[in-house]
Amino acid sequence: MTSSAGDDQKLPLRAAIAAGVSRTAAALSRATGRGDGSVIGGKLGMMIDPELLAHLAAGRRIALVSGTNGKTTTTRFTAAALGVLGDVATNSFGANMPTGHTSALARAGRTPFAVLEVDEHWLPKVIKATNPLVVALLNLSRDQLDRAKEVAMIAQLWRDTMANYPDIHVVANADDPMVVYAASSAAQVTWFSAGQRWRDDAHVCPKCGSHIVRDEVGHGWHCTSGDLSRPDPQWTIDGSAVIDPSGRKHELKLQLPGTVNVGNGATALAVAHWFGVSPADAAPKLGEVASVAGRYAQVERRGRQIRLLLAKNPASWLEAFDMAEDAPTLLVINARDPDGYDTSWLFDVDFSPVRGKRVLIAGERAYDLAVRLQVNGVPFEYVGTFAKAVEAVPPGRLEVIANYSAFQDIRAELDRVL
Amino acid sequence: MSSSELTIVWVYPDLLSTYGDRGNMLILAHRAQARGIPVRTVEVFANDPIPQGDIYLLGGGEDGPQALAAQRLLRDQGLHRAVDRRAVVFAVCAGYQLLGSSFFAKGEKCRGLELLDIFSNRGETRAVGELAGEVDPKLGLPTLTGFENHGGRTHLGPRVRPLARVRAGIGNDGLSEGAWSGTVLGTYSHGPALSRNPALADLLLRWATGEDNLAPFDESWTAKLRGERLHAVGMQ
Numbered sequence: 246m247t248s249s250a251g252d253d254q255k256l257p258l259r260a261a262i263a264a265g266v267s268r269t270a271a272a273l274s275r276a277t278g279r280g281d282g283s284v285i286g287g288k289l290g291m292m293i294d295p296e297l298l299a300h301l302a303a304g305r306r307i308a309l310v311s312g313t314n315g316k317t318t319t320t321r322f323t324a325a326a327l328g329v330l331g332d333v334a335t336n337s338f339g340a341n342m343p344t345g346h347t348s349a350l351a352r353a354g355r356t357p358f359a360v361l362e363v364d365e366h367w368l369p370k371v372i373k374a375t376n377p378l379v380v381a382l383l384n385l386s387r388d389q390l391d392r393a394k395e396v397a398m399i400a401q402l403w404r405d406t407m408a409n410y411p412d413i414h415v416v417a418n419a420d421d422p423m424v425v426y427a428a429s430s431a432a433q434v435t436w437f438s439a440g441q442r443w444r445d446d447a448h449v450c451p452k453c454g455s456h457i458v459r460d461e462v463g464h465g466w467h468c469t470s471g472d473l474s475r476p477d478p479q480w481t482i483d484g485s486a487v488i489d490p491s492g493r494k495h496e497l498k499l500q501l502p503g504t505v506n507v508g509n510g511a512t513a514l515a516v517a518h519w520f521g522v523s524p525a526d527a528a529p530k531l532g533e534v535a536s537v538a539g540r541y542a543q544v545e546r547r548g549r550q551i552r553l554l555l556a557k558n559p560a561s562w563l564e565a566f567d568m569a570e571d572a573p574t575l576l577v578i579n580a581r582d583p584d585g586y587d588t589s590w591l592f593d594v595d596f597s598p599v600r601g602k603r604v605l606i607a608g609e610r611a612y613d614l615a616v617r618l619q620v621n622g623v624p625f626e627y628v629g630t631f632a633k634a635v636e637a638v639p640p641g642r643l644e645v646i647a648n649y650s651a652f653q654d655i656r657a658e659l660d661r662v663l
Numbered sequence: 664m665s666s667s668e669l670t671i672v673w674v675y676p677d678l679l680s681t682y683g684d685r686g687n688m689l690i691l692a693h694r695a696q697a698r699g700i701p702v703r704t705v706e707v708f709a710n711d712p713i714p715q716g717d718i719y720l721l722g723g724g725e726d727g728p729q730a731l732a733a734q735r736l737l738r739d740q741g742l743h744r745a746v747d748r749r750a751v752v753f754a755v756c757a758g759y760q761l762l763g764s765s766f767f768a769k770g771e772k773c774r775g776l777e778l779l780d781i782f783s784n785r786g787e788t789r790a791v792g793e794l795a796g797e798v799d800p801k802l803g804l805p806t807l808t809g810f811e812n813h814g815g816r817t818h819l820g821p822r823v824r825p826l827a828r829v830r831a832g833i834g835n836d837g838l839s840e841g842a843w844s845g846t847v848l849g850t851y852s853h854g855p856a857l858s859r860n861p862a863l864a865d866l867l868l869r870w871a872t873g874e875d876n877l878a879p880f881d882e883s884w885t886a887k888l889r890g891e892r893l894h895a896v897g898m899q
Contacts, residue, residue: 387682395681395725448677448708449728456677456710586792587810589854592686612888616858619884620686620693 256300263294264301267351286351287344298343301350302375304357305334308516309371311363311403312383312424314561315509316341318501319383320362321537322513326527327520332356339538342367343374358520365399369406372413379519380407381416381512385423386446387590388558396423396446403427416515419478420464422447422457426473435490437515438464438478439508442567443560445593480515487511487524495528500535503568539656541568546659548640555652557584559593565646566598572642574599575634576625577608577651584649588613596621605634608651631655664717664872668701672716674742675709678732679758682812684722686855687753687864691718694864698878713741717871718751721758723812723853726768729757736761736776746778751871752847755856759841759849760815767815779849780820781842786833789814793896794832794852796840799824804866806830807840808859808892809852817842817851826850831896846870859892861885 256264271286294300308327310320317339324335334353336345341362350359363371365385372380382403385396400423407415408430417428419436423446428434441464450457450468457473459466467474479490485507487495497510510531514524536542543552556565576599580588588610596618604625606614611627618625628634631654635643647655664670673688692702705714709732713719719742724732736742746752752762760766763781766773775782794811798804807827817835819825819842826841826848827834834840834851841850848867850856857864865877893899 397725397727445676445680449731454727454731456708587682587812587854589683589686589810592683592689592855592858612884612891613858615884616888617686619881620689620858622693 257294259294260297260300263289263297264351267297267348271348271352285348287340287346287348298347298350298371298374301347302359305350305359305375306357306520307359307361307375307377308379308381308520309361309363309368309375309377310381310383310512310516311365311368312381312418313365313386313388313558314564315383315505315512316362318506318537318540319381319509319512320360321534322510322531323381323516324360325530325534326513326517326522327358327360328530329517329522329526330358330520332358334359334361336361337538343371346371346375360516366402368403372406372410377413379414379416379516381516382418382424382428383509383512384418384421384441384560385427386443386558386560387593388585397451400424400427400451404430407431414519416512416519418512419476420466422466422468422473422475423451425476426451429473429476434476435480435515435519436476436478437480437508437511439482439511440464440504442505442563445559480511482507482511487514487528489514489518489524493524495524497528498532500532501537501541503564505564505567539652544659546635549635549638549643550641551635551643551645551659553652553655554644554646555649556646557649559590562594562646569599569644569646570642571602572644573603573605573638574644574646575605575607575628575631576614577606577631577645577647577655578610578614579608579648579651579654580610580613581650584651591617592620596623599623603638605637607631607634608647631658668703669695669718669868669871670714670716671702671704671718671720672714673704673706673720673722674713674758675728675732675735676706676722677708678728678735679722679724681723681725681757681854683854684720684755687720687722687755687857690855690857690861690864691720691867694861694880695868695872697880698868698874700868700872700874709735713739713745716745716750718753718867719745721752721754721761723756723758725757729761729766730768730771730773732758733761733766733773733775737774742776743778746845746847749846751867752778752849753857753867754847754849756811756813756851756853759851760813760817762847762849763817778847779842779844780822781817781849782820783815783817785814786816790833790851792832793892794829794834794840795893795896795898796827796829796831796834798827798863799843802826802843802866804860804862805889806893806898807850807852807863808889808896809850809856810854811851812853813851830898859885859889
């Protein structure tokens with residue numbers, strides 16, 4: 246991905262100046278170690294030209310990826326898959342609001358392809374500004390309720406939005422009733438299925454209020470009044486393979502762990518298919534992704550192989566337990582602004598999958614977790630900090646599962662040491 | 664207890680379960696079992712009748728499910744019969760509001776269960792954050808600590824007593840928090856409210872079992888958590 250002032254020549258003057266300022270500020274932010282530059286650059290650019298995102302998006306073929314969980318990884322996979330076609334602009338640092346999108350497009354220069362991760366609340370505005378070719382809707386579940394809108398409200402917001410853009414092709418999750426409700430107002434939908442562990446936010450039909458009944462076997466579901474039921478998915482998974490609409494099987498050979506990432510891979514292949522990339526060409530690209538913004542990264546420190554897993558809400562904790570190997574496991578909980586100040590969700594997570602492992606706990610809200618684990622019958626050791634956990638375990642594997650700000654702190658700590 | 668085991672009924676987890684509401688059921692069951700009390704937990708969905716039980720739990724919920732839960736409970740009447748038998752009801756947030764005579768959901772006034780002499784309307788601001796207060800001395804409990812997240816304001820009639828006097832946060836109206844009468848108790852301390860208030864959990868167990876001498880419980884972690892949260896609002 247390259248960029249130069251020459252790339253700005255087709256932009257209106259104000260947008261060209263704004264794009265230039267945006268890039269300079271981003272570079273300064275990175276150079277001074279204040280951040281990765283993806284927010285500050287976009288902010289300054291948009292102050293100069295509020296329409297900058299629309300100007301930068303014009304003429305490009307864009308995919309947007311939104312949902313509560315898996316957006317960053319699916320965006321990364323989709324960018325890798327579209328890499329078959331050429332350079333791809335993307336907000337790979339997880340800066341998923343318009344400032345981050347502006348910065349990503351300004352930085353990328355004139356490549357015709359872009360994949361942008363979009364915060365759920367911002368999706369309508371970003372669709373309006375970027376006129377995307379494809380929108381991928383992954384899932385909706387409870388996440389930081391003390392500031393986020395409620396699940397049903399987001400589903401309605403998405404549904405109202407998709408009804409207004411008949412030209413957009415939607416790739417959506419057939420296993421999540423909230424997503425099905427949101428996506429089924431769109432004119433064109435491709436459905437994917439990868440199973441869903443977390444179901445506690447979709448007991449009631451968002452359309453008619455009746456109960457949603459799950460089939461005993463398989464992924465089927467329907468509401469009792471018949472208003473909403475699971476559409477037949479065109480894209481499915483089988484173990485570590487993706488099955489495309491023609492029935493062909495594509496073995497993914499992912500470096501990223503867990504069934505959930507096979508599902509994210511299937512979504513990426515379905516999106517790329519709409520850009521004309523065949524799944525056979527795209528699948529090998531997904532196997533090249535080793536970590537996503539530090540997630541799943543493995544680092545060695547004093548003979549300990551440390552793997553970092555991010556879990557930021559109940560649904561993603563269930564997925565993290567599925568990924569974690571049988572090894573000493575450190576659980577780290579903070580409750581700062583990006584995490585939400587409310588730790589109630591700890592009781593939505595069943596921690597029994599880590600019972601029997603050596604469990605260590607740390608973080609600013611470790612006491613909340615201690616009480617939760619006591620009630621869950623999971624023995625644990627309170628170590629307080631990441632550094633102390635590393636000292637406490639013998640050489641070998643250490644799995645670390647942390648929520649958002651705790652995860653970022655540990656990444657920063659590892660960066661300083663390494 | 665109505666039978667040989669303590670029956671804890673979680674009312675409508677399909678409607679009233681927003682954020683860790685399962686916690687109160689898990690905590691009560693854990694604390695009872697630790698004292699050698701046999702426990703059965705029942706999760707009753709909204710299309711099933713309310714069964715016999717000793718402790719009934721109502722959680723928080725979004726507006727639509729809250730209104731639906733109130734309608735179903737009014738039609739079912741099982742919770743009313745349970746209260747007549749002096750079963751214990753512990754309700755948080757949306758579940759607390761619907762125990763009153765009326766509440767607001769989706770901009771409309773909804774009829775409540777009239778199991779507590781309270782009614783709720785909308786506040787001008789949403790109450791989000793730490794909540795703490797001194798508990799009604801009649802209950803003999805230490806300071807209440809919790810987290811609240813609601814847009815309602817609740818007004819108490821003469822036939823209930825406030826659960827606590829607010830020292831941090833909003834609660835009912837910035838002055839009082841929660842309400843109780845007999846063995847029915849409600850609070851705006853949402854989600855797993857009992858995780859930070861083990862003495863309140865034991866009060867509910869005492870009410871339900873009639874057993875006044877519950878064996879001591881390892882409170883080392885709950886004590887640390889309480890200390891930290893009360894310190895965060897300048898109360899310790």
